[in-house]
Amino acid sequence: MDFFDRFAVPHPSFLIYASMVGIGLTMLAIVLGITYFKKWGYLWREWITTVDHKRIGIMYLLVALLMLFRGGVDAVMMRYQLSMPDNTFLDSQHYNEVFTTHGIVMILFMAMPFITFFFNYLIPLQIGARDVAFPRLNALSFWLFFMGMGLFNISFIVGGSPDAGWTSYFPLANNEFSPSVGTNYYMIAIQIAGLGTMISGINFITTILKMRAPGMKLMKMPMFTWSAFIANVIVVFAFPVLTVLLAMGTMDRLFGTNFFTTDNGGMDMLWANLFWVWGHPEVYILILPAFGLYSEIIATFARRNLYGYKSMVASMVVISVFSFLVWTHHFFTMGQGAFTNSIFSITTMAIAIPTGVKIFNWLFTLWKGKIVFTTPMLYSMLFIPLFTLGGVTGVMLAMSAADYQYHNTMFLVAHFHNVIIPGVVYAMIAGLTFYWPKMFGFMLNERIGKWTAWLMSVGFVLAFIPMYITGLDGQARRMYTYSESTGFSMLNMVSFIGAGIMAISFALLVYNIYYSIRYASRDIGNDPWDARSLEWATHTPVPEYNFAITPQVASTQAFWDAKKNGHELFKGKIEKIHMPNNSGWPFILGCIFFVFGFAMVFSIWPLAIVTLIGILGCLVYRSFEKDHGRYISVEEIEETEAKLRGAKK
């Protein structure tokens, strides 16, 4: 029995048992449902083995929405716990696990797959390509990410969740102070998911550099593609740091090395430094594609070209460089002295300059436009003032002497939610609403969509503005409770109400999807928003080869030129198209990685060694595999095109 003891949850509670039952029943229902409807074959052929960037994108989207729900439940639980002084809803251990997983889930398993969904779905369409550069590697990225996500998420029912904060600072995260396997999950699950992200970073850079349509010079790429390019360059530079960091952390916890211990030559501050050398660029990996989406949406609904295209690109390049030069501002209080703090204080404030340029360019894009208030536009217009508020509080935090007072308080928590929610989350939902018709052939309901946006914003303001105030009143972050005498209770209750309203708005989003599936018109054509770039030039639904004829590009908004200025997009005649074959290899390798990760988390060495050999075996197999893809014949393309044209009108 000793062997099985390790899988028990160290701090069980009613909530955890209830979720165990819930998860078990849901899994059972899914398995039974698929079996009953005889969909296993379909699932395997069309989704699990797919290398199509659009389908992989949609799988990322599903994971992101699922994780948004999970992270959201964590958030509401935290806000409820803090809504009253001396609340006993969660005990301190459980609260610590909840805020740790909330942070990791929201950043790495919600925001990251959400932007990767946009990368996957949009980049090939925007540059007029048939797929990404390495389609099978792309599938591997997804399955590694998926298995990392899965491994992380079973932690709270098998062995216990990580509880040292999403930053997992040592020595708190070492065995002495975090004896449960929770932090092992952190080290290994994020490692596996992170490998997936790094691979897709390389993949997207190659795709953008090598596979653009004829005529699309770098400075003629749509803004989202530019932002995706820069974000992926940051991925390729930042994620190796995370890989090394997590490997060192794993070795400290499992093999007794001394990288981050406080004696024997170890250095706990090294973790904090390396973590943020990755962690700060990471927030720009999230925000730059969001900026790209806003640029697409604002230009579309202002019915104007994006103002200051060149300075938009330049500002992102500057941001990407500066993102690596500011990490110390996460711990001004570590005692590195006035000189170091001054340097990082200035570099941090300097980032506000290119960011400000972007805000002004969006405002000038609206200038002399013809502004249509659709749901995606509404999110973008709410984003500008709310994000500006988050941005200026960032400048406040950058003043290092004052940061001694903001650090570790709710002020900081308010700030980063203030940039991430209006910045990233709004962009994701706006983008989802914007591209929904392209993906699924019908639009989401505008009325419900606008209600969602307004409710989310009211909820957001109520939930996070009070935190600025309690932060200045001395409420530290990550406290599971506080006493009545602190006077924090009223504002924390307001916060909880705001969180509740946000939860309702997300429920409304789900309802909108349901409502639109049932009632929305399917007769929307290929370009329902009157948009400007190439992804709208192809059919809805997008055929697997994207474009029957490779488009010709002459400006930053090729499709708009085709519509208004008589630019000819599709020259020449249809030829046979080379496409990659589906493969089960990425999924199988992902599964072996999952078992390997599980074995590492629980130090089951024989299993770890066997699966490691399996992983190497998979790599060797792939190296010798000969698969030259397949051709889609001209007749088949013509048939598909005729059908899609018919469906359109």
Next chain:
Amino acid sequence: MKIKVKWALLTMIFTIATVLTGCEPLLVLDPKGPQAKTQADDIMLSIWLMSGIVIVVLAILVFVLIKYRASKQSDDYEPPHIEGSLLVEAICIGIPVIIVIFLSFVSVKSNYEVEATPAGYEDTKPLIVYASSSNWKWHFSYPEEDIETVNYLYIPAGRAIEFKLYSYGPITSFWIPQLGGQKYAMADMVTTLHLAADNPGELQGRNANFSGAGFAKNTFEVTAMSPTEFDEWVEEVHETAEPLTEEKFDELLEPGHLGRSTYTGTHLEFSPAPEHDHGSTESDSSHTKVESDHENHESSNSDEESDHANH
């Protein structure tokens, strides 16, 4: 829709206004010492400046949204193609650059202020207090007075205090909001925090950096008193308190919460702070003693570790 914008904005402004001007001032904005004063001034300055920026952005946004919305324009209006203008871009970069330069200047100046003996107290001899954290307590050692307290701190008002911070365990952050901002306490080095209290009074202090299960209640009470009262208190402790032995201190280090307690002597004698100032020569003699003790301490540490391995 417009009504909703106004409503949302009004709520926001109203909430901020009520609380900022509310009956009780926020701790950080109610400084009781020169360091906290510097920081509160910086905070208020940046709040005003940043509010200005937010208002400008909001004003431009509202203006363009009202003026250029589709319903106000004729159906055949075609928005022009505008690439961007060098002059406009230069202004959009220039003004933020000026603001950043100004704030950098303020920030750098304040950095040097908070990292030095508090302004106005340069000619007082600072009181040195070693503040060390263990799960989840604070130990305050007064080497010159030769006393030690747990979870409460008495300081003389009107005199610079030099805190030497370190930790027996996870990274913690020593924070007395009304005297000044926080600084980390870590296990393998000593950090220095300069504070001073202008007047006698009761203050709250806490560990601000998450350090595990008992973090929320990892607080301490601070009493600033007149120098004579402080001296009387020191004498009283010497008369009444028990000496701090190594066994007693190891007991105190056990994870958990404790009330206040007071001892004569400090733990620095048998469990010295992890100071690495190898450059200094003035305290050579004490150093050798310190080092030999250090070795003892390490051996006991490794015992503890082997215990852990057996678990």
